[in-house]
Amino acid sequence: MKVAALLLCSVLPCSAAELNLMPWPSQLTQQDGFLALDHTPHFDVVGEDERIDHALTRFVHDLSSRTGAPFDRHFPGQPDGPQFIIHCAGHGLRVQALEEDESYHLIVSQTGIELTAANPMGIMHGLQTVLQLVQPGPRGWVIPNVRIDDTPRFAWRGLMIDVSRHFIPLENIERNIDGMAAVKLNVLHVHLSDDEGFRVESKRCPKLTQLASDGLFYTQDQVRELLAYARDRGVRVVPEFDVPGHAVSWLVAYPQLASGPAPQGLVRSEHDQVRPPLDPTQEATYKLIDTAFGEMEKLFPDQYFHIGGDEVDGKYWDKDERIQAWMRAHQIKDNHALQTYFTKRVREIVHKHGKDMEGWDEILDGDLPKDSLIQSWRGADSLANAARMGYKTVLSAGYYLDLMYPASQHYAVDPTAGESASLSAEQKSNIIGGEAAQWSEYVTPENLDNRLWPRLGAVAERLWSPQSVTDVDSMYRRLAVLSRNLEWLGLEHRISSQRMLGRIAGDDMPPELLNTLAMAVEPVKEYDREKTQVYDGEAPLNHLVDAISPESDQARHINALAQLAAHDAPARAELRTYFIKWRDNDAPLEPYLATSMLREPLVPLSKSLSTLGVLGLAALDAIETAKPVTQEERKEQLARVEENAAPHAEMFLVIAPAVRTLVQAEFGAK
Template sequence: MSIAFMDEGEAAAAADLKPLKPLQTWGHSLVPWPAELKGRTGELPLAGWCCPEEGPLALRALARRLLPDLQTTAAAEGKVWLRLEISDTSPAIPQLGDDESYRLEIATAEGEIRLSAPRLWGAQHGLHTLSQLRHGALLAGRTTLPGLRIEDAPRHPWRGLLVDVARRPLPFETLTRLLDGMAAARLNVLHWHVCDDQAWRLASDRHPELAARAGAGFSYSLDQARSLVAQAAERGIRVVPELDLPGHCWALGLARPDLLCPPAPQQAQRGFGIFGAAVDPRQEALYDFIASLLDEWAEVFPDAFVHIGGDELTPEPWRRLGLPLAETQSGYVRRMAELLAARGKRLVGWDELRGPGLPEAAVLQCWRGAAALQADDAPGQDLTLALLRSAGFYLDQFHSAAFHWRTPLSQPAPPSPPLAPGAARWRLQAALTLHLLQAELRCDARGRAQLLLQAQGPGSLHNEVPLHTLSIEGTGTADLPWRLRARGDCDLGELELWCTVVAQGPGEGVLRLGNLRHRCTLQALEPTEDEAAARATTHIAPRPRLLGGEAALWSELVAPAQLDLRLWPRLLAVAERLWSDPAPEAAALESTLPTRLGAAQAWAEQHVGVQARASMQRAWAALCEGDAGDALSLAGLAALLEPAGGYARHHDKKREGRYHLDEPLNRLADALPAESAWALRLNQISLPDACAQLQRCREALPEWQALLQRHARLRPLLPLLPTLAALLDLGLRLWQDLAPGALPAAERAQAQATLHAAAQMVDELVPALVQALQTRLDAL
């Protein structure tokens, strides 16, 4: 059975275009949202555009690609002129802080489209915006483009994407194709993670042993690196390489065992995780090697920054040598900073490096959340260091686009008022896929509650930090049963809690992280004694030098076939946060995010070369062993499913001994986006349409059962079908003949229990219907 409604939301999303109301008119077309967009009188036809034969050749070539019917000519009667005006056309290498602003005017007094910018980079951004506007108008069935004036510039100068090629490399052509997608998302930094425990992927003329012994069979040549830098520069993108030390050096140890603490690795590392390997900071040969490598890199990478890694260092190798940990790291960082400064480079490192030894010009990349940069965890460290944020932007985790979009870049909100003295306290525990999550829940007689999450699981030298604090609302008093429902974002992802507790007794509940739900227990603790102890939120010192942030795509579960599926459309959600955070229209922009991302992805697939949908279809065909009819039927079933959220898939593979490079990425979970677009739209369509779609899915279950039984790689999904049947039956009940307040209490409780039971992982997948039905149940 083919489910035709899978990809039809795009045209509907743009159908309500109205002239001269910018947000209402273009709210379904533009991602990232521009800084200022105003309607103006006049309109221009969508056909018959031409561009003078002047200006930079690369810009005119981009205009022809993004505007396919654009003609380049010296003179034309009755045409709509696209004027490209750049103040500085001299070729240049992009640098941090370049002027990327532009002005786009549609229907000027002369009846033209005028795009003006100080630099080439801004003009390229403007062309992407114009192409998106045209695409949205065509989707809406328009023949004209209403008059507009856009004044736009990025809020943050560093807007990056980390690509991990050390674990699973990308073909060079795929890597360079990625640059067009980055430019379309207005990103301007490619953070190239070229070395890690699994492999050292960048060859070296000075150290050929790196490719020969540490490359794991695939290395990029220095000429390819130069080509990548040149192609990136044409698009206004800087390339920042990462030399990930002093940990994550297993592969380096295969080529240069003399540089590591003993014992040196003996064979290639195929697994993923944190391993007990570290460079020996006592060896002067280590710094000679790094200096030689940096000399070579300086000839290839013109950017002013080099990333030196610094994350997840296991302390045991240094302890075995009797080295004091903090002092040794400080000395290592200081030496690295000196080597970089001698070559005119600035240091970037992960947030574990914060502490003595960092120069004032260093940049810290925060990946462990705001708590990793608390004012009291690094005495004497100047908090004026420039910062990048990656926490909340990990695209290899399976979080929703809305979660990434909501992740704040700017200064956290001030601490919330403390709970009243004597607040009741409980220790909350939930067994996740691999680790035990612990939290403390506090509730006071004023009906307020706070949740403090703590990090659990294997850590490293600097990895034991609090995760997050949520201020939440509950019902009841400290001495009566609490029926608590809380929802918020934390460093682990979206979190939701249902529980019932009493002040001096145990309790139980359900904890949702992403799209999975876990049973949790609560054990009473002694009440808080004073107001200071009850303050749950952490003070974060001011950080005025926020440069921006980076989305991160680690490749444990990302091979070339999954690249576009993992990036799009969520990369656009992060890109908007980096470009225009915060936008005055934030509430309206968030409410339209799914439809805007859908339209923007369709635009990127048509004009930029994004292959997310094509990747999905190829994988479905392979799962169905080339049967086109079965692949079409599988597409319908796939609409109801999504990969397990967060790191649940990673942990499931680790628990079963499948977390390594030899694990094939050929499950249905590898062929789906992070979230179901159909499930996101279910609450946005009319009641009759929702009922009709749910009924069609219910009727398709026998066909899907036969499909799964026919193909060996799909059979593990058979246990999902009874769960889907229960969810579809519940959906039909919730969407039929029910008004708010009409659902009996007993039936509501049963419906909630059905949703809790359904949000479990089967073959690394979760029913996407759960959250859509939860939204509907809450509305009733």
């Protein structure tokens, strides 16, 4: 009975087996006892490989960092630690590929550790699991006795980072690859060209570097360094060069290929309205693409090459009389057909250089060769349509991290749910995974980590773990542990936020006043930030909205307490502490706000937080005294909650739902 219960927990985590694993394994059996990790493990490797050697070096280093124990040092006379046997059946492919076996088998017992896999990919994944299993015991560090058979649900588990709108240095990308490896993500999709810049050195088309990068680009040697770094950690790198739309950087370098008037420079802000696509009717367009893509396809070894294809503004084609005449002469009826013509020509170029084409879902057309890969970003319908038509496809809709959704919302998105649930088994097999996306209109090297982590861990679990693993409370508990552990890898999602808050607070105010406000707010969601200001790629991103986390852990806790408060005295007592703190924070904070341009926009938020504290305390009093509240009184209180929940400075008070819940729970007329 005990083993059966633990096997059940391997599918749906429960308290009996709630280990700090993320993503949760396919099958896990936990047994009594622990392996004592008193000294550095003695590694016995069968099927040695350079990547395994490197992975073991990182493993010992990371183990030392997490525990604070010198596992990475060997002292004279020190005995060996437990035996760690590694069986690797093969070396893996020279160029990591979609079809590689990433499964592993792990046994931890009181006598040692045994890790078996078909290739270095599985070994690396297993080592990450072992690291997550390490925990403190009464007499030292231990690993619980477990048996794990683990394999990913989807072969494509990715992250897209846009380095065009705001250039991201190599070191920032590399440390996030470390984070990806920790949660078993295996595809880094780099968005390398857009209206704001072309970000890779081109020797065959040097104008792209000289005129269209602002001097911010990766040299080809840096690209090779990135590729080697990623491969060493089991991560493929898929490049994207966006055509025919989002092509201003191409046209700054080659203005004669514009559809209509050429842009005068790279896009800096929303004021730069001239953003024509490439002209798909000119043979010179395809000659340039052949030259540039040929060079880039040789540089990036992955089998897939992303051509973009999204958001092509057809008005430029509509207004160009020469393009319209060409379309009539070639019996191309509309802009979709013209883009399909372009896409098929580009696919031939990509294929000529030995690669398979990937593109955003706008390229989907039944006439495309079936080796094309469709990335769905506009919704689950395009994912299902692509799979139904026989195309391999990955889901990004629902995984856009830049929209500032909470981890739970991303966690609830499943590639085979919704419209895809009705597909046949054969059609579902065309859905090969998913990919989180981080566009960088409001991201800089300073806050990139903060925008990715820890929410990316929830997406990683959705793409690796069995479909039945859906417990949100369990996910958040393990996500908090992951967030702390990522810091030992060098991720800066927490420390960068603290540094940015410190800059705003300055040296003239108590930092706890700002922190009280910061923990109660979140950035506005979806594209609401663009509704309140004109996007400017050169504007500094150094305000509170840029510093805070996309999701407030404290606010989530407070909102959960409010759900219990009507019948839970300890919950009410804890809420009262928060409400008093909010009520009393504005008076001492207000004098400091006007003295800094970074703080002045926070005046309305601070006053609203204080008001919500007052309303929350009144609601608690009404609940605890059972004082009747009339319909009109409740209506007025709710109106005040809504008034003070309104966004300011591109943020909103995410704790407002807690106050609303308490007002609605007050005793009185319904």
